[in-house]
Amino acid sequence: xxxxxxxxxxxxxxxEGFEDTITLLKVENAVGEAYQVxxxxxxxxxxxxxxxxxxxxxxxxxxxxxxxxxxxxxTWARTMETKGEEYTRxxxxxxxxxxxxxxxxxxxxxxxxGKVSHINADLFSYExxxxxxxxxxxKYGFILRYPAxxxxxxxxxxxxxxxxxxxxxxxxxxxxxxxxxxxxxWANK
Numbered sequence: 001x002x003x004x005x006x007x008x009x010x011x012x013x014x015x016e017g018f019e020d021t022i023t024l025l026k027v028e029n030a031v032g033e034a035y036q037v038x039x040x041x042x043x044x045x046x047x048x049x050x051x052x053x054x055x056x057x058x059x060x061x062x063x064x065x066x067x068x069x070x071x072x073x074x075t076w077a078r079t080m081e082t083k084g085e086e087y088t089r090x091x092x093x094x095x096x097x098x099x100x101x102x103x104x105x106x107x108x109x110x111x112x113x114g115k116v117s118h119i120n121a122d123l124f125s126y127e128x129x130x131x132x133x134x135x136x137x138x139k140y141g142f143i144l145r146y147p148a149x150x151x152x153x154x155x156x157x158x159x160x161x162x163x164x165x166x167x168x169x170x171x172x173x174x175x176x177x178x179x180x181x182x183x184x185x186w187a188n189k
Contacts, residue, residue, distance in 0.1 A: 002038065004141075004167035006102060007186050010094055010155045014069070014101045022103050029061040031116050037065040038103030041165035045106055048133075048140040056132050061116045063161065064107040067100040090157040099145065104165040106142075108133070123161050130160035138172035141165055143182065150181040 002021045008014060024036040037045070045062070052058040067075065072095040079088040099105035109117035110126055117123055123130075134144055145164040146156045164182065166172055175185050 002102075002104075004040075004104060004165065006104075007182060008093070008097055008099045008102065009183060010097055013096045014098075019068070019101065024066055024103050027062070029063075029116060030059070030111050031061075033062070033116070035062050035065045036103065037062070037106065038165070040167060041065075041104050041106065044140040044142065044165055044167075045108075045163075048136060048142065051136055051139075052133060058129055058132060059111040060108045060133060061111050062106060063109045063116065064100065065105070066103040067098060069095050069101060072096070072098045072100065089155075090151075091159065093156065099162075099164060105145065106163045106165070107159075107161050108163055109161060127160060134160070134176075137163060138176045139169055141167050141169050141172050143172050143175050145182060147179070147181055150184075153183045154181050 003018075006015075006018070023039045025039050025042050026034065026036055027042060028034050045060075049060050052060055072093065076088060076092050076095055079092050093099065109123060110129060117126065137144065142163045142165055144160070145162045146154050146159040148158040151157050166175075171185075175182070
């Protein structure tokens with residue numbers, strides 16, 4: 001059984017053999033982009049997406065999910081080359097320390113005018129829509145992994161699009177209600 005409460009960050013690396021404990025599904029978003037995602041996280045995402053579509057008229061879509069360490073290394077190198085070191089350190093996890101290695105981390109955008117939003121700068125312009133999503137996420141076992149003002153702790157800047165599945169709606173609601181990040185939960189566990 002996977003450890004849905006695993007903490008990965010700049011000081012906590014992916015444990016050896018962890019990827020052998022998860023079941024990844026091959027899925028596509030609404031525009032046919034292929035991803036792999038952990039099975040229970042994906043089912044929870046689909047339930048959240050259905051709720052948002054039916055009750056709020058919002059269609060969320062996957063932008064990025066599972067990445068093995070080699071892919072994270074390529075993402076890190078490409079971002080360093082195109083955006084520079086300061087940006088990379090703010091928005092890209094160190095290879096081997098990324099939550100995307102678990103399949104539990106979902107980068108989520110919106111389907112708008114037949115296209116899925118992808119670029120971080122654009123995603124920030126949808127803050128009102130993300131606030132609607134953030135209120136519903138805990139019900140489905142998700143937390144906002146990199147909340148605003150928690151950068152000194154997480155070492156990653158605010159990312160309204162980065163959802164983390166923890167498989168416990170009550171705990172997700174508690175973390176959200178307290179306004180803490182996952183590191184603070186772990187520090188007080």
